[in-house]
Amino acid sequence: MKKSNVAIAVVVGIGVLWTGGAWFTGKKAEQHIDEVVAQLNEQLTQHYPEAGLVVTRQGYERHIFSSTTQFIVKSRLPADDENALLAPGDQLVFNEKISHGPLPLAQLKHFTLIPSLASIHSELANTPTVKSLFDFTKGKSPFSAETRIGYSHTTSSAIQIQPIQYNAEDSSLSSDAMNIALKTSPDNNAIVLNIDTGKVSLSFKNEADIDTEMTLNGLTVRSDSHLSKEGLRVGTQQIDAKNFLYALNHKPAVQLVGIKGHSDLDSVKNLVNGSLNYQIDKIEWQQLPLGSANLKLSLQDFSASGMKTFYDNYNQAVQKNMANISHVTNQDELQAMQNEVNAAVLQNIPALLADAPQFSIDNLTLKNDKGESQFSLKADFNDPSKAQSNGQGLSGIVDSYVKQLNASLTINKPMATQLLSVIAQSEGIPVEQAGQFAAQQIQSLSALGEMYHLTTQNPESIQSALHYASGQVTVNQDKMTLEQFIEQYLTSSNNE
DSSP states (O other), X not given: OOHHHHHHHHHHHHHHHHHHHHHHHHHHHHHHHHHHHHHHHXXXXXXXXXXXXXXXXXXXXXXXXXXXXXXXXXXXXXXXXXXXXSOTTOOEEEEEEEEESSSOHHHHTTTOOOOOSEEEEEEEOOOGGGHHHHHXXXXXXXXXXXXEEOTTSOEEEEEEEOOEEEEOSSOEEEEOOEEEEEEEOGGGOEEEEEEEEOEEEEEEEOTTSOEEEEEEEOOEEXXXXXXXXXXXXXXXXXXXXXXXXXXXXXXXXXXXXXXXXEEEEEEETTEEEEEEEEEEEEEEETTEXXXXXXXXXXEEEEEXXXXXXXXHHHHHHHHHHHHHGGGOOSHHHHHHHHHHHHHHHHHHHHHHTTTOOEEEEEEEEEEETTEEEEEEEEEEEOOTTTOOOOOXXXXXXXXXXXXXXXXXXXXXXXXHHHXXXXXXXXXXXXXXXXXXXXXXXXXXXXXXXXXXXXXXXXSSEEEEEEEEETTEEEETTEEEEHHHHIIIIIIXXXXX
């Protein structure tokens, strides 16, 4: 056989195998889609019951290399339910075009040669329910996604949200395109999420009928998480934004530049440990510089199962109240709902503090050109179910929860003076008078702190240190019982 004939035979053979494989995986894709719909409905019911939404699949036209179907989102709540997100008869329709594996044609267009069960193109359809959204995006589908489903049922999605331009009489909304990359393992145990946005601007009239504008620029999210054995989602997350602007009457009121947030939580042997870090490089108030801020928090030896119990019960109480909030008619009913949420928090604190964890504010700093002020706190907790307190009354109750607590505060005088001076200037006080006013305020604060034995000072700073353990409080060098501390400081300040 000539080489050319061999080549043709190989090509034809591969074509036959690929065609057969595509037809087979077309059937497999249809089965998997039903699983996806079932999972979507389970998650909607579990996490967003008040939304009252249900997803169904409509039609499935299977061809050799591709198939088409539709996802329909409707409301399952009664027509008279005020919480329904969709009115009776309204529906969201997503058109789905499925390219069959093992090498979906849609992937080959992007030079992706990874064997897959299917590649799916999803698009929000232009129906009467969402016609206005298509007006905002100049006729383009506001939402589209390219999803690859692996043979192990892992998914990888590239989602795009079109730029939006909305204008009304007293409000407007504009946004750049948003790109979302999402990877999930079977059962959504592991999730990798990346979000990139451009500029988002919102303007409206506030309650005082003042023109208000909010702008967020350059938001990015990087998240890599998984479920622990206890069902608690842990992992790493990074959130950054270039700047945030809040303006009144078209004049900047607050501006934050260089916003960063990072969290890292892990669970090993039912114990959660981790840290949370937040940073703002530049804070402006009325276009005047206030400085920068940093906050670092740490969690140590928190019970993963206890945190899951606390979160689930708290979330259940919140969702219950959110579902009923539209029926609230007076302030008393609103307060009753808040009390119910507060009660859920208090009732589940013992679960949260199981295994005697530690929580700390490792560093809270405010910094400007003149210096830096710092605050730190560390709390060692007892397991309330195991704690044995020898104290009585309030001390006994506190000791069943708190083993010891340490806090320290250092206020840099030049830094604080500069901060108060800027705030005074923002209220229209001239620079020189604002500086004098700020210096007097810091001097009064120093004198007041020393008079009540709350602070000590030196030429550069005001300092305070507090320690609590076994019903005893030490403020700087003064020791007293918890009851004496409350009587001396908290009660007297309330009376004033």
